Amino acid sequence: MNLTALPVSTLREGLRQRRWCVREIVDAQLAEIARVEPSVKAFLHLAEASLRDAAGALDARLERPHAIDALPLAGAVVAVKDAFCTRAMPTTCGSKMLEGYRAPYDATAVERLEAAGALLVGKTNMDEFAMGSSTEHSAYFATRNPYDLTRTPGGSSGGSAAAVAARMAPVALGSDTGGSVRQPAALTGVVGFKPGYGRISRYGLVAFASSLDVVAPFARTVDDVHSVYIALAGRDGRDPTAVEAPVEGGALVAAPLRGLRVGVPREYLGPGVEAAVGDAVAASLALMRAAGAEVIDLSMPHTALAGPCYYVLAPAEASSNLARFDGVRYGLRAPARELLGMYGATRDAGFGDEVKRRILIGTFVLSAGYVDAYYAQAQRARALIADDFVRAFARCDVLVTPTSPTTAFALGARHHDPVAMYQADLCTLPASLAGVPAISLPVGLDGAGLPVGLQLIGPRLGERRLLEIAAAVESLHRQLPPPTL
Numbered sequence: 001m002n003l004t005a006l007p008v009s010t011l012r013e014g015l016r017q018r019r020w021c022v023r024e025i026v027d028a029q030l031a032e033i034a035r036v037e038p039s040v041k042a043f044l045h046l047a048e049a050s051l052r053d054a055a056g057a058l059d060a061r062l063e064r065p066h067a068i069d070a071l072p073l074a075g076a077v078v079a080v081k082d083a084f085c086t087r088a089m090p091t092t093c094g095s096k097m098l099e100g101y102r103a104p105y106d107a108t109a110v111e112r113l114e115a116a117g118a119l120l121v122g123k124t125n126m127d128e129f130a131m132g133s134s135t136e137h138s139a140y141f142a143t144r145n146p147y148d149l150t151r152t153p154g155g156s157s158g159g160s161a162a163a164v165a166a167r168m169a170p171v172a173l174g175s176d177t178g179g180s181v182r183q184p185a186a187l188t189g190v191v192g193f194k195p196g197y198g199r200i201s202r203y204g205l206v207a208f209a210s211s212l213d214v215v216a217p218f219a220r221t222v223d224d225v226h227s228v229y230i231a232l233a234g235r236d237g238r239d240p241t242a243v244e245a246p247v248e249g250g251a252l253v254a255a256p257l258r259g260l261r262v263g264v265p266r267e268y269l270g271p272g273v274e275a276a277v278g279d280a281v282a283a284s285l286a287l288m289r290a291a292g293a294e295v296i297d298l299s300m301p302h303t304a305l306a307g308p309c310y311y312v313l314a315p316a317e318a319s320s321n322l323a324r325f326d327g328v329r330y331g332l333r334a335p336a337r338e339l340l341g342m343y344g345a346t347r348d349a350g351f352g353d354e355v356k357r358r359i360l361i362g363t364f365v366l367s368a369g370y371v372d373a374y375y376a377q378a379q380r381a382r383a384l385i386a387d388d389f390v391r392a393f394a395r396c397d398v399l400v401t402p403t404s405p406t407t408a409f410a411l412g413a414r415h416h417d418p419v420a421m422y423q424a425d426l427c428t429l430p431a432s433l434a435g436v437p438a439i440s441l442p443v444g445l446d447g448a449g450l451p452v453g454l455q456l457i458g459p460r461l462g463e464r465r466l467l468e469i470a471a472a473v474e475s476l477h478r479q480l481p482p483p484t485l
């Protein structure tokens with residue numbers, strides 16, 4: 001039995017029936033990591049020794065009858081984006097600014113993973129401070145797409161996506177501010193689920209744009225992202241923006257497709273969408289229609305504002321959030337003779353080009369002379385975009401779009417062209433700005449053997465229903481062949 005290919009629910013069932021133990025799962029995962037990680041480069045830190053210790057401890061705990069009942073993620077090896085604070089491992093956020101930084105506490109999401117019986121294997125590579133769509137803005141190295149090592153896995157959570165795609169872990173954690181889980185999920189052929197804003201506590205997630213940041217899981221099945229979501233979601237006294245609404249638990253059952261109203265906003269299928277992506281979306285919609293769904297063509301007229309709106313608001317919030325990296329409180333401190341010089345030298349040495357670009361833009365759009373023209377205007381655009389969703393969900397149960405306009409692009413192709421890089425998230429930005437849940441599912445391969453992702457978007461607080469629909473759509477498609485590594 002190849003334990004690295006199994007979903008979490010099957011691994012857990014095997015533990016319950018004592019067909020294998022946690023140590024066997026962990027040994028299999030570590031052997032797979034040793035085999036493929038040198039070519040994929042998904043991890044910034046690996047914690048093999050502590051993972052083996054945790055496996056032994058969990059096996060001992062599972063000796064007690066029914067112990068597993070309280071551990072919904074028992075035996076799940078998890079890779080965590082290096083943007084989450086962890087006591088046991090460094091937290092760099094992909095930046096030289098935090099090289100060697102050790103957080104004094106665990107993020108709520110990490111705490112809840114471990115409380116559910118999951119085991120942390122390591123911290124994954126990312127674009128610096130989660131700014132980017134290719135993982136090439138990591139200050140350390142670029143991660144490679146397991147389906148084609150000359151291409152990007154997407155970003156910014158590219159390390160987590162690649163780890164799951166390459167069978168180095170069945171599930172992983174990322175953060176999605178404008179698409180950073182859905183887009184890499186699409187490019188690497190895995191499932192990436194961004195819950196609605198506030199569903200999972202952000203406590204301990206290094207802040208990028210606080211009104212957009214969402215903790216989001218990757219897995220190879222909808223059922224597995226659902227299990228992780230259920231374990232993580234819910235109020236948290238340490239994050240005042242975590243929503244109070246109850247999270248519906250229980251086994252996930254695929255929704256009937258008959259009679260389902262599937263909205264297709266035409267603005268997402270413009271000329272920037274590659275033919276292979278458009279064809280895969282059309283093929284998926286045809287399967288839904290054949291299963292009895294009603295496909296509705298609709299318009300979300302403010303979609304085109306999402307790019308400009310996001311690239312004003314996210315840098316504005318980032319410029320404020322990143323002010324804390326001043327050489328005094330965290331990580332790097334550059335030598336200098338006086339305080340202001342030290343701030344400047346530290347920020348110059350610690351931040352990469354993309355982060356500096358965002359800080360400059362953010363500071364500019366918030367500056368006294370321009371705040372009304374840019375920041376306030378972008379806030380108004382955000383309200384219009386959110387309104388498009390309210391109107392669309394009056395007519396349909398779910399929205400279907402491409403996740404990314406293109407399949408995985410070559411490493412280096414957009415690295416020095418910020419505007420081309422920003423295009424990668426045009427389909428994911430609107431749901432982020434509206435704060436609604438969205439999921440990317442793998443629906444096939446293009447002519448070059450690269451995965452194509454389909455995005456399903458649901459209304460506010462509609463996570464459960466969205467996942468039920470996603471499970472139904474998933475079952476219409478053949479599973480992707482694993483990458484050959």
Ligand code: GLN
Nearest residue numbers: 130131132177178179180
């Ligand atoms: N690619 C987008 C950006 O660069 C989104 C990043 C994210 O979701 N963290 O800002």
